[in-house]
Amino acid sequence: MRKILSSDTVRLLIPALSLTILLIAVFYLQPRAMSYIGLNLLFNLAVPIALATIAQMLIMTVNDLDLSMGTFVSFVACVAATFLQATPALGTLILAAAVATYAALGVLIHVRNLPSIVVTLGMSFVWGGLAVLILPAPGGQAPEWVRALMISKPPFAPMAIIASIIIALVSHFLIMRSSFGVILRGVGGNARSVERAGWSIIGARAATYALAAVFAILAGISLVGLTTSADANIALRYTLLSIAGVILGGGEFTGGRVSPIGAVIGALTLTLAGSFLSFLRISPDWQIGAQGAILIVVLGLRLLLNRLERREKRA
């Protein structure tokens, strides 16, 4: 029996479908959104969210969870709006130290066999505190080049769309196609067999965490590029948004089953859901609840599809 769709395709189907349906609904409610400017406005805040989602997805690939994603992105945004703008060398050094810290966290979590959620929850206070120390009050200024990049107007498609596609392709290549990504996903799938094959699990974890930090740093910098200034609490909701984005995009909490393209689509869907609810004139008081309802519907659909797939396999 030859299957028409591979499981990876099925995994991507639901997020792609839900994004399309939401997009059609938005266009129906607000036809003016169907333009270069409109699309850019709808999606430009999705770029940092998509990057943070990829970072979270990397952590989830090795069966961990990062609860400090929001505060870390806020911290990076503060660094980007101050040090990176005023003294680029020092700013780069601070960010490099942050990447090294993430790698060390990965090693610590593995060596001491600690639950990642506890370690990262603790770290979220550290990052939050550092962000407040750097920028006690909202302020700072985005580096010129970041600002220029984020408001650039490439031909054919708005920056937000092109950036999302690039993020999706680069992370897909890195995690799904490269031989390095196989090891990362192998650690999530069956760490013991990866170890028996002679790989260093510590090294793989450290690399995963460092790579996640790199994506989170890109998220923080691009966020500052959009908002022009930073605030210590600027990205707190990213923690949950990024987890929701991964799950929405077909990823799973354990087992190394992730999909970078899906994660980016998930981030876009979450961003669009907010706009969609505004267009529906739902009061902001109800928006979070309505966003939750959208999540539940999409995840319910996925469960249904998984069950169908399993039944087909048994048949």
Add this chain to the structure above:
Amino acid sequence: MTDEPQRHAVIEVADARVSFGAVKALDGVSVKIMPGECVGLVGHNGAGKSTIVNVINGGLTPHSGTISLSGTAAVRYGIGTARANGVRCVFQELSLCPNLTVIENTRIMHQTLTGWGWRRRAAAIIGAKLDEIFPGHGIDVASPVSHLSIAERQMVEIATAFSHVAQPVRLVILDEPTSSLDASLATQLLAYVRSFVAAGGSVILISHILGEILTTSDRIIVMKDGRVVAERPATEFDEHSLVAAMGSVVKGRDIAKTIKPTHGLQPLLTAAERRGKGLSFQAFSGEIIGLAGLGGHGQTDMLVDLYLSHTSNWMNGRAPRVTFVAGDRALNGVFPLWSILKNLSIAHLSGLSRRGGLLDDTGEAALGQSWKDRIEIRTPDVDNPILSLSGGNQQKVLFARALATPAPAVLMDDPMRGVDIGTKQEVYAILRDEAHKGRTFVWYSTEMDEVCLCDRVYVFNNGAIVAELKGEDVTEKNILAASFMGAAA
């Protein structure tokens, strides 16, 4: 590989000793594997087969003893060294990453598959090897492992181990490779093993199917209790002499067992034939029934099924019909953060609660004290944390947990793993005592001595009950014969 002028052993392990706590897993084992031979390794549960395999593949460093490769002693022998010298292992429990494709799993096993086009190269390597070992296998190498059947996964794992990427494959350890393959696939594999050996490679074959061992190996090593007890060319063995070599010298039996007449009695627990083959299961009041056979041949599944079919998911009444003593203490036995008393009383909470759902504290304390005295849990106070006890005493608490319930039947999933001999004797006495009072015990054990204590024994092989032994027939010899020679796969 051609024969070198001086023929060195591929690997030689000399006088290896490994102990886990009080248990001596390897007690001075020396094994020498020459190029171009297939060595069969047999022994019952706990004989030390898996431990010596782990020593050879570098996963476990022996506490004493030397390992030499091609005649030179290895200084720091680990997984890396083993792989670099062409030692590969196919494990009994499947060890592929289910979320990755066959190609990607090949990449995990072979570090040198990197750079552009690694997917194409990996697909070619694994595809060719699968075709070579299992012609007509029908496995799509681009599909994720989770979509493959158990037999297909086993085939992939075997093919990965035999595939030559950077270093030549010199020694492949096959641990029960045919357990999930059907007869024709097993024949293909064994034929491949012979051709691999003929080309100068070496294989260590572990199997419970003695026929395979006898026909495929050049030399057979028999292990028992962490020692090599026999090592001879395969031609000098037959099935009976192998089984005899695995058993111990005959020992005196302390208790003469009486076969209780069971005709006309209503069985307490019953179960139909497993997977529609073999014998059915019956347990009568006051019996101690052993489930024997090699580990992982369906005994635990049987216990779990018995438990689930006699309890309910939702409402368990005040009088449960069965209770369970878990084998893996850390996994599903103790509550590590709780006190000894709470660990003991958890199964009997419904009996200890008063109307209104509140717990009867004095009743609970009295229960704890009475069991502490009765089975001699060595602690000054039952309110101490459970982890303050030694493993054997923790296991006693788990026994008390089960015995404190009014359930007439107790199911035990190899509960004596890693328990010292003194504690074992105490628990055996308690079991006998309780059985006299009419309780029924269903006892899966991987240790021969324990199985021989039972009134009646069901021997498992490949998920089915293949033999029922009663009273005086419950002997090591009969059990070994049934578990190795029963239903050949």
